[in-house]
Amino acid sequence: MKVRVEDTCTACGLCVDACPEVFEMGDEMAQVIVDEVPAEHSDAIQQAADECPVEAIIVE
DSSP states (O other): OOOOOOOTTOOOOHHHHHHTTTEOOOOEEEEESSSSOOGGGHHHHHEEEEHOOOOOOEEE
């Protein structure tokens, strides 16, 4: 599974709270810190995508 954060990110931090193993806060928006999401984090990634207020998290 791959995940990315679109430029529409408002840096609210919900994704980092949901899965700090995959997301971190950059200067102006969240960033993905892994190339491939480990399977054990798939539920947390989906939660982060579902809770993102601007739908900036894209799961592929």
